[in-house]
Amino acid sequence: MNQLRARLFAPVLRGLEKVLPARVYCGALHSAALVRACVHRLKKGRSAVAWPLGLAGLEPKPARALPQLPVYLNRTFEYLPDRLARPQWRGHCRYVGLDPVKQAVDAGRPVILAFFHFGPLESLRNWLRAAGVPAATFVGGKACTRTKLKRLKDRWALFPDIPVTFYQDQLPQAIAHLERGQVLAIALDAANGRQMRLPVGDGWMCQLATGPFRMARQHKALLASCVIYNERLWHVAVEFGAPVDPELLAAGDEPAGAALLAGLWPVLLAHPEEWSPHLAARFARTSAPPVEADEDAQ
Numbered sequence: 001m002n003q004l005r006a007r008l009f010a011p012v013l014r015g016l017e018k019v020l021p022a023r024v025y026c027g028a029l030h031s032a033a034l035v036r037a038c039v040h041r042l043k044k045g046r047s048a049v050a051w052p053l054g055l056a057g058l059e060p061k062p063a064r065a066l067p068q069l070p071v072y073l074n075r076t077f078e079y080l081p082d083r084l085a086r087p088q089w090r091g092h093c094r095y096v097g098l099d100p101v102k103q104a105v106d107a108g109r110p111v112i113l114a115f116f117h118f119g120p121l122e123s124l125r126n127w128l129r130a131a132g133v134p135a136a137t138f139v140g141g142k143a144c145t146r147t148k149l150k151r152l153k154d155r156w157a158l159f160p161d162i163p164v165t166f167y168q169d170q171l172p173q174a175i176a177h178l179e180r181g182q183v184l185a186i187a188l189d190a191a192n193g194r195q196m197r198l199p200v201g202d203g204w205m206c207q208l209a210t211g212p213f214r215m216a217r218q219h220k221a222l223l224a225s226c227v228i229y230n231e232r233l234w235h236v237a238v239e240f241g242a243p244v245d246p247e248l249l250a251a252g253d254e255p256a257g258a259a260l261l262a263g264l265w266p267v268l269l270a271h272p273e274e275w276s277p278h279l280a281a282r283f284a285r286t287s288a289p290p291v292e293a294d295e296d297a298q
Contacts, residue, residue, distance in 0.1 A: 007149055010079050013029075013080070014079055041065075070233060074236070081157050082157065084126055092235050093236050096237060097224075100242070102132060105134075105183060111222045112186060112216045113224060113225070114223065115187060117278040118274050120228055124226070125137050136162060136164055137185045138166050140168050179219060191281075195207055196253050198257055198258055203285055205286055207283075217250065222243050224240050224242065224244070225263055227268070239264065241260060242263050
């Protein structure tokens with residue numbers, strides 16, 4: 001029922017964006033999102049803590065009074081992916097460290113962006129495309145499970161000739177996409193596939209998937225990390241870590257993983273409110289057993 005309502009509401013959102021100035025559009029939808037967030041808070045209460053308690057350097061912040069408010073606001077942008085590159089919307093996303101990635105894209109070099117389950121992740125691909133980085137996301141599961149609502153949104157994507165998502169059963173197509181000099185975004189904190197554990201200080205370990213590193217080596221792709229987070233309502237930031245040095249990548253998964261993780265570690269620590277339970281589950285004390293993974297998955 002929720003998906004049906006969203007599909008019916010999508011033309012309204014897109015129609016309003018055509019006729020209203022950006023400021024008026026945001027103001028009108030903010031009121032609706034505020035009501036929804038208040039209702040959610042009354043029904044569900046405060047959300048559970050998502051960050052790993054005791055992780056060195058991570059200082060928990062007070063929970064948002066209405067944690068669902070930015071979720072509902074960002075969800076609106078998912079219906080406007082083809083319009084986010086326009087001047088009235090570009091100011092709603094700040095990019096940090098974009099240049100090396102954009103230069104590789106413009107040169108036709110394959111690029112792998114390793115992301116975390118952090119911040120408004122559903123908006124990441126759309127804001128990457130708005131910056132001229134036509135990323136496709138590699139996700140688990142099967143292509144046949146993609147919902148009608150997501151397929152509807154796919155029609156409005158920037159760079160419509162480039163697929164938006166590849167599923168696990170589409171690995172050959174994802175590799176072909178990369179070999180054509182395109183951008184593939186892969187979760188660094190995926191729970192499936194081969195895994196490695198890296199120390200992050202004070203007896204803590206971080207468990208990461210090795211897939212992005214192996215694919216970058218095999219296809220001579222530029223490998224960089226990226227995350228998206230809320231700066232304030234209606235405004236996000238997409239931040240990239242420095243690309244991993246090819247010699248370091250050739251030295252193995254763990255040296256490359258340590259460099260990649262270090263590049264965005266300050267961002268993760270600075271925004272505990274953006275952690276997801278999925279990301280938090282990747283961290284454990286040294287004595288804790290590793291999270292089980294499916295070794296046959298990619």
